[in-house]
Amino acid sequence: MTPTSPTKLRVAIVGGGPAGIYAADILTKADVDVSVDILERLPAPFGLVRYGVAPDHPRIKEIVKALQRVLAKPDVRLLGNVEYGVDVKLEDLRAYYDAVVIATGARADRDLGIPGEEHSHGAADFVSWYDAHPDVPQSWPLDAPSVAVVGVGNVALDVARVLAKTADEMLTTDIPAHVYEGLRAKTTTDVHVFARRGPAYAKFSPMELRELNHSPKVEVIVHPEGFDVDDHGMEHIGRHKAQKMVLDTLANWVGRDPVGKPHRIHLHFAEAPTEILGGAGGATTLRTERTRPVGDGTVEGTGQVTNWDVQAVYRAVGYRSTALPGLPFDDRAAVVPNDGGRVLDLDGDPVAGTYVTGWIKRGPVGLIGHTKSDAAETIGNLLADAAAAGPTAVLREPGDVDAYFAERHVDVATFDHWERLDQHEVALGVAEGRERVKVGDRAGMLRAGRVS
Ligand SMILES: Cc1cc2nc3c(=O)[nH]c(=O)nc-3n(C[C@H](O)[C@H](O)[C@H](O)COP(=O)(O)OP(=O)(O)OC[C@H]3O[C@@H](n4cnc5c(N)ncnc54)[C@H](O)[C@@H]3O)c2cc1C
Known part of the structure; x- marks a missing residue:
């Protein structure tokens, strides 16, 4: 395997909802050599598009098609079934990536x-x-x-x-x-x-x-x-x-x-x-x-x-983001404090190489489309900082990240896995004359995504 160029920008995005996926899209379209890993706690991507938008709103759920095209890009990897704060910490990510973008949305009431x-x-x-x-x-x-x-x-x-x-x-x-x-x-x-x-x-x-x-x-x-x-x-x-x-x-x-x-x-x-x-x-x-x-x-x-x-x-009366291990949190506003997506520490200074986008950045308001402009601002600042700081990660190969999760027995659900689960759900739908029938349990999702 050809080693990764030492100047290639390595970015981890935590959260595979629309905010995270749009951030990946913008990174791959920028004028830089970049590789992006999206770490998502569920075995399926798309965040609230899959788990918030109501089932009887199929037209809005169609957005997943555009998001899926981003996940299929050669410079983007989906690492599903990986939970930040449980399977990996911020310090770990620092070793593998030059920048970390948190896009974990909001789930509480x-x-x-x-x-x-x-x-x-x-x-x-x-x-x-x-x-x-x-x-x-x-x-x-x-x-x-x-x-x-x-x-x-x-x-x-x-x-x-x-x-x-x-x-x-x-x-x-x-x-x-x-x-x-x-x-x-x-x-x-x-x-x-x-x-x-x-x-x-x-x-x-x-x-x-x-x-x-x-x-x-x-x-x-x-x-x-x-x-x-x-x-x-x-x-x-x-x-x-x-x-x-x-x-x-x-x-x-x-x-x-x-x-x-x-x-x-x-x-x-x-x-x-x-x-x-x-x-x-x-x-x-x-x-x-x-x-x-x-x-x-x-x-x-x-x-x-x-x-x-x-x-x-x-x-x-609204959703609420929750604090994440290793990151500052503004409990009143229920967001990670930030300036244009650059995470700020308790003194108000930027935390090097750490960014937020989507609902965890600006609170749980706005439609899916808003997460795109949001990501544009965050990624603009990330690219400016990365150009000034140069590479910081010490373990720069995608294989290094795979080895990290393999050592910890994390059953990573990749994009191929999602494609198999997707096909399985579509097949369940065909059998019932519907477009899709969701698999609603984690073990079943993981099983459907494995190569049989
Ligand atoms: C009930 C409901 C209905 C909605 N309907 C519409 C609609 O019809 N049309 C519309 O335009 N907008 C709708 N929205 C708004 C839209 O869903 C949001 O604007 C958008 O999803 C926010 O994107 P996000 O990526 O910031 O967060 P999310 O979509 O929440 O994505 C966050 C992702 O991060 C993952 N994650 C969380 N914690 C971790 C962790 N520790 N480690 C790894 N991954 C993690 C989550 O699993 C999730 O996949 C709706 C919202 C809700 C709540």
Whole structure:
């Protein structure tokens, strides 16, 4: 084997979601001789595109095709089933790579900060279940006739839609048998979505909102109480075109006559959750307080309290990144502190050769496309630093990295492995007249990817 050129830039990217893969793409397109290893804790790449985007959004999941082309590039290697902080530390990576880019995203749920929170489910956990994430239990309790979802973003809509739709409506997607059976056992008829503020501030995407209305089994009811827009709200929608479109759609729906579909999604505005009541069996009541605008976009309580009789409460108020071993972490903002992607230590000085991109860099907001521009900034700074510092890694051969993992008995799932798993999932789909059926357990994923 020809030895790697001593000047070839060696980069490790930790996290094989869109942010990490776009970073690899930008590196390979730059005017430098580079080789990139993407270390991913799961046996499959693509992060939240595979394990966050809802199964009934196949068009968005198509992005994996473009991401897969990056992974197939000769200067890019996928090292899946490798967990940073468990299988490898930052100091280890330093020995093999001139630069390390952390792109580990966000997986935890933010809290509501109200009493009784322990009786609620985090949206991220539910999303991981219906998207067949291999590290979550395969069963999920869906025996609540009435459910509350707190939040007014697209994740709240995803959760509400999956809770309201029938299992058979979801059967055209890539959900595996355990998710289908779980959804089939569902007894939910009413999903109540709660927003603290008025409709002018709803953060839904216009298309996601309109899509709610497309199910033949699900009716959307926008409740007129609290459906008010003050002067600040009018100014706000004047500045935010998408939110104006959302408001127009909601205004068309508010107060319309029900048509009698078997499942309902209720949208409630100006209702702030204040407490979740429950016991060992989970939630029994969500208590909310009606709010009114104070004129600057925020709201205050009116003292008018409502107890909603629900048997499950989901928090969909945002994701949260978690700290990584060996790296500074800003717990308030839940990001790795950085300046344009250069990781900063506790004194605010750059940590040499260490970068972040994606949700761990700027927090869990924004769509897949945003991770591309994000990666461009980080990689721009990385390349400038690398040009100035020159090579720093002492063990520069890809084989050195392979030997490291082999010595530690890490069962690395490479790109070839992913291609075999991918083909296996497509074949499972063909057998059922679907495009794909996901394998939802780690052992099964690893087995399917091995050469038989
Ligand atoms: C429920 C949900 C639905 C969404 N739907 C849409 C949508 O429809 N359209 C859209 O454009 N955007 C959508 N988004 C947003 C989109 O998913 C994000 O913008 C994007 O995935 C963020 O990319 P990322 O690479 O930073 O993080 P992630 O996608 O989270 O990728 C991070 C990767 O790092 C890996 N990782 C984590 N820790 C480690 C470790 N210690 N070692 C190794 N690897 C590790 C993870 O396994 C993961 O693969 C959605 C997000 C959510 C939460």
